[in-house]
Amino acid sequence: MFQIGEFSRLANVSIRSLRHYDKIGLLVPEKINIETNYRYYSAKQLQTINKIQKLKEIGLGLSVINEILSSGSDVKTIQSHFAIRELELQEELETITQQRLLLESSLAVLKENSAKWNYHIIKKEIPKRFVASVRDTIPTFASEGLLWERLYGEIIPQQAQFAKEPFSMAIFHDEVYRDADVDVEVQVSLKTAAYDSRNGVAFKEAPEVSVASVIINGSYEQMTAVTEAVAVWLENHEYQLNGPMFNIYHVSIATEPNPENWVTEACFPIKEENHEV
Template sequence: MFRIGEFSRIARVSGRLLRYYDSIGLLSPQHVDATTGYRHYTIGQLGRLNRILALKDLGLTLDQVARLIDDKVSTDEIRGMLLLRKAELEQSLSAEAARLRHIESRLQQIDEQGELKNYDVILKSTPAQPYLSTRRRFGGMDDVVALLRTIVQTVTAQVPAGLRNELIVVAHSDFDDEDLDLDIGFGLAKPINRSITLPDQTSMTIAELPAVDALATLIRRGPSEQSHIGFGALGLWMEANGYQIDGPSREVFLELPTGADAVMEIQFPVRKSTA
């Protein structure tokens, strides 16, 4: 028999680990000296220890390892454990691959723009919410800004602050199109039972802004005419991380626009690319 120090050197594990396995009943010494308390192991126990280490290296819990080596689980249960561990590892690898692509997109941004803009893209979901809005086509951004100001003035005067959420612009057309097809309005905490009439006698009506499972988002602060930088950063992130656009984009104003600058969250519904 071997004392714990000798056995640990043979097995290439620490004495602390052997003591821990003993304390939880996973691998107990063959003999413990009643006088000195010294633990003694036999070379025959090396096989059990090696199996423990091999199963643990697969990522199984020590409770699972104990059940496996003591033949307390069926073959189907063993297969289920390994399949679960396989799925966990695949998910972990996928997450690490996504982080790698995100790093690569930041490096590409530095290479193309000479600096790293302060844009952090976050993937999130959002629930459905009532939406008080008007949908129009615009020939240019000046008309959009003018209507934004009118809507802010009208809605803030007629809808209590506790009922309205953020100002939201939903883009139903690409920004490269000749005209802009936009929904402009406010998200609401709950529906209201009336429409809002704007000064030009058009109405803002209640609809539902649908829930989205996956939104690629970033926060942008600055002049409206520079919003293309934020959209470009999102496009770069989507390309680098294997996503494609899956619906109209949204601009959620985190602060009501009062001047040239705006603080908004740009949101793109996305899904994983199949190509």
């Protein structure tokens, strides 16, 4: 018989684990001295502990291992749990494979971005202008097209005349980020606002606004990198945000299906930084 420390060394298993196995009934000492509470293990129990360790190595939980040992290591019981574990490993392998592919693609994008996306940010004034506008809460940002359909569905029958520089823009009014039920307004610039506002479409004068402007060539997946660059620019030039951010669409999906050819001007309204804050 071996005391728990001796058995621990022979089995290459910590005393803490042996005590836990005893507590859950997985490996109970052969004998416990009632007076000293010393635990004693037999040489035969080394076979059991070795089975436990081997089953743990293939990823079986202690409850499953206990079930296998309780069955007398019945072959059908073992085969059943091994088959389940094989399916689990296959799912884990598929997950790891997907993560590896995502890692590779993300690395490629990062390398491409560092070489391709070098943003030039400027301060500029968006002048006063007459606009046709529709503002509403839409399910997601991808639903913006619904607003454009409503807008053009009203201005075309009224034969509204576009301005020389017909800004087409989307303004994002939510004060905090939302990924659903977003407050968005779309506008297009006109020569005059002398049209009938109806069906949620308003004709009005939009005020002049100072912005930090950056041109984005390509798809909108760059917006994260754009906002990072603008945030650094704002701090370096001592400006603060001053209203909702908006996009001016110079070339968009409305006229160009290929995202690589889109040209978007991201605009961040600004004011001089308040140094008292």
